[in-house]
Amino acid sequence: MAAMPTTPLHFRRVGFDPAPDLTEVRDTDGVRRIESPQLGASIWLVTRVEDVRRVYGDPSRFRISAYHLVPGAPALTDEELAPVRPGNLLAFDPPEHTRLRRLLAPEFTARRMRRLEPRIHEIVDAHLDAVERKGPPADLVAEFALPVPALVICELLGVPFEDRDEFQQRYAEFFDVTLSFERRLAVQYESKAYLTELVARARAEPGDDLLGMLARDESADLDDRELVGIADLLLLAGHETTANMLGLGVLALLRHPEQFRLLREEPGRADAAVEELLRWLTVVHTGVPRVATTEVELGGQAIGAGELIICSLPAANRDPALVPDPDRFDIGRDAGSHVAFGHGVHHCLGAPLARMEMRIAFPALVRRFPALRTVGSYPDYRTQQVVYGLGSLPVTW
Ligand code: HEM
Numbered sequence: 001m002a003a004m005p006t007t008p009l010h011f012r013r014v015g016f017d018p019a020p021d022l023t024e025v026r027d028t029d030g031v032r033r034i035e036s037p038q039l040g041a042s043i044w045l046v047t048r049v050e051d052v053r054r055v056y057g058d059p060s061r062f063r064i065s066a067y068h069l070v071p072g073a074p075a076l077t078d079e080e081l082a083p084v085r086p087g088n089l090l091a092f093d094p095p096e097h098t099r100l101r102r103l104l105a106p107e108f109t110a111r112r113m114r115r116l117e118p119r120i121h122e123i124v125d126a127h128l129d130a131v132e133r134k135g136p137p138a139d140l141v142a143e144f145a146l147p148v149p150a151l152v153i154c155e156l157l158g159v160p161f162e163d164r165d166e167f168q169q170r171y172a173e174f175f176d177v178t179l180s181f182e183r184r185l186a187v188q189y190e191s192k193a194y195l196t197e198l199v200a201r202a203r204a205e206p207g208d209d210l211l212g213m214l215a216r217d218e219s220a221d222l223d224d225r226e227l228v229g230i231a232d233l234l235l236l237a238g239h240e241t242t243a244n245m246l247g248l249g250v251l252a253l254l255r256h257p258e259q260f261r262l263l264r265e266e267p268g269r270a271d272a273a274v275e276e277l278l279r280w281l282t283v284v285h286t287g288v289p290r291v292a293t294t295e296v297e298l299g300g301q302a303i304g305a306g307e308l309i310i311c312s313l314p315a316a317n318r319d320p321a322l323v324p325d326p327d328r329f330d331i332g333r334d335a336g337s338h339v340a341f342g343h344g345v346h347h348c349l350g351a352p353l354a355r356m357e358m359r360i361a362f363p364a365l366v367r368r369f370p371a372l373r374t375v376g377s378y379p380d381y382r383t384q385q386v387v388y389g390l391g392s393l394p395v396t397w
Pocket of ligand 1 (some may be wrong): 056089090098153200239287343348351
């Protein structure tokens with residue numbers, strides 16, 4: 001099915017693949033200036049893996065555009081930006097970014113994540129038990145892909161899981177590029193108001209969770225608005241991304257039965273399978289827009305100071321310079337140098353957590369339901385969302 005014409009070029013897909021008009025940019029110019037009615041500006045679209053690494057790897061020449069914190073929308077005014085910027089790591093460059101990242105990094109190391117491993121197994125198994133008990137058919141997005149990472153991040157942060165319908169609805173609207181910019185900004189403000197109450201509670205009675213720990217131990221370094229911003233970013237990034245990887249990843253495995261079987265029979269392949277799923281699916285279309293600080297040459301193009309740059313992560317992860325035969329999905333390959341988590345100082349803070357969740361969830365699911373198959377003919381792709389994935393995944397077994 002052809003991509004809808006209103007979808008921004010850097011969001012366009014056909015099923016699992018970046019759309020042909022996006023890969024055409026990569027295979028010809030690499031870097032191209034395009035008009036973006038959504039952003040209200042012309043932007044430079046960067047599609048090759050080497051150029052993406054150059055942009056994300058050089059924050060002195062390619063700074064974050066904090067004014068574009070509402071993804072796929074026009075620039076915020078200073079007044080609009082002020083309440084949504086504090087604490088958001090993706091709204092700052094070094095050295096401000098470094099300060100925030102240093103406070104959080106120790107909580108997200110691979111070693112720290114291993115402590116969560118038994119609990120993640122429990123959460124995954126409990127959800128699989130519930131799906132099995134209820135019997136087929138099931139919607140694996142609603143019953144597995146979404147609640148598992150949501151519960152993990154709620155427990156980690158100290159956000160009540162009972163509130164999930166409310167905050168998931170807000171984040172779904174925030175990420176829906178068909179909604180008005182004003183609506184998407186309004187849900188950001190609502191989210192801050194909700195988290196302001198939680199932060200006040202964490203200050204008064206700090207628990208053992210991350211919010212409690214930051215409220216107790218880092219009060220000299222973090223004010224309330226920053227703590228709210230951190231919580232908001234982690235809650236949003238902590239489940240939307242992993243949830244979509246889980247949903248779309250299951251569909252990718254079902255559409256490649258030999259890979260499904262391989263993962264089921266040889267669970268030791270889970271680490272490599274997760275990297276290949278991250279690369280091949282690349283659910284985050286683009287990182288935050290960057291702005292060139294000076295005139296700079298990139299992929300043979302002269303980019304002027306102040307011009308906006310958007311990197312297409314799916315195009316870069318299917319770049320033949322990254323892996324041979326990049327459009328083939330192959331859990332047996334080494335795909336570990338992908339840019340699905342970004343690159344450089346803003347490389348995904350939650351990558352060790354996301355990896356751990358997926359390394360547990362995919363093998364557990366294929367083991368539990370060896371005869372899993374989809375119901376219905378056309379998958380419910382999220383074509384108008386900042387994070388790609390599935391709206392639902394009806395299955396039987
Ligand atoms: C940054 C992708 C899961 C928290 C990023 C970036 C990408 C990304 C591409 C860089 C954006 C840029 O440079 O503009 C993903 C994917 C995930 C995932 C594909 C799941 C498969 C998570 C989880 C968390 C998280 C589970 C939190 C628990 C963050 C944070 C940043 C970030 C805080 C900003 C880091 C910084 O600016 O220093 N993520 N993410 N992410 N991610 Fe993730």
